[in-house]
Amino acid sequence: MKPFALTLPGDVRFGAGRAAEAADVVARAAGEGGVLLVTGSGDRHAAPLRERLEKAGVTVTTVRVVGEPTVDAVGDAVGTARRAGVSAVLGVGGGSVLDTAKAVAALVGNGDPLDHLEVVGRGQALSGPVLPWVAVPTTAGTGSEVTRNAVLTAGRVKVSLRSPALLALAAVVDPDLLQGLPRDPLVHGGLDALVQLIEPLISRRANPVTDALARQGLAASLRALPRAAAEGTDDPEVRADLALASLLGGVCLANAGLGAVHGLAGVAGGMLGAPHGALCAAFLPAVLEADLAALRRAPDPVAQGRLDALGPLVTGDPQAGAEQAVAALGALVRDLGVPGLTELGLRDADVDELVEGALAASSTKANPLPLTREEFTTAVLASR
Secondary structure (H helix, E strand, O other): OOOOOOOOOOOEEEOOOOOOHHHHHHHHHHOOOEEEEEEOOOOOOHHHHHHHHHHOOOOEEEEEOOOOOEHHHHHHHHHHHHHHOEEEEEEEEOHHHHHHHHHHHHHOOOOOHHHOOOOOOOOOOOOOOOOOEEEEEOOOOOOHHHOOEEEEEEOOEEEEEEOHHHOOOEEEEOHHHHOOOOHHHHHHHHHHHHHHHHHHHHOOOOOHHHHHHHHHHHHHHHHHHHHHHHHOOOOHHHHHHHHHHHHHHHHHHHHHOOOHHHHHHHHHHHHHOOOHHHHHHHHHHHHHHHHHHHHHHOOOHHHHHHHHHHHHHHHOOOOOOHHHHHHHHHHHHHHOOOOOOOOOOOOHHHHHHHHHHHHHOOHHHHOOOOOOHHHHHHHHHHOO
């Protein structure tokens, strides 16, 4: 067995009706100071927590996140937090909100974002204090509530602020907050979670703990995602499965890495502005086909075994292998109506830039085996 390490969140609270606990946790963390509430454009889930904090005598300053979090928007939020003198952060929303909340918590005491961002910045380690922050996800997909990186947009590039210090003080996952979520964010989030369970399973950095969690999460995802797409989230079991899949996907990606699907999707997201989960799903079947082609070129029994193990997990057939898993996942993507890359905005002129970016992406490094430029290009063209 290869050596491995785990970085795990210290306080995860999962269950229907538990969202209110987040206010109590962040109030204790803030002490005599105020709380920065980071949320989206709506107030349905944030308002009860704000009211609970204010009734407890906590000063609350609100920042709203609209669209993908940009470096400039995070810089503005950091300025707001400093002026308000907050001592804790509460993020209530989807992945963009939670990434903003953790980035602000990290940067209030650590200077210029460009000192610490990968790719576009200097990538320096955080040296100053990081504010405690509490995550309350209102969508199911990114797993950002339990990851140690914040993904921000800088121009046409998505980049990460990354540190173990970015782990939330507490992640309060209340599946009931998914009720009434529109179909597109529900399906796109569910597909993101699905890929974030599959890629850690086949990752070259996989370990026994992430394997166990990913298998549990994958079963929940495949059980719930088609029902959620067809019926919505009225069924509490569907809500619980989606929330669990997202949570476990976050833990797995934080500890086993991702792969070439996310390498491509991260770059494409910065270029096209398309929904991340839709991009992941659009790339998934073709990238898995590229992995199989790479295995024929350079046989690797470990990678082959991991890809073949997807067969029974995805199809339910104990005799199925990687090819059957790829076919089943392709059928699922089609059944859910995921658009191809052309519909998502990719032009022929973008292909080379996309491939170059994916080859250099940090996610790509954990792919089960290296893909050539030609294999990446073939996968992109097949995903159109």
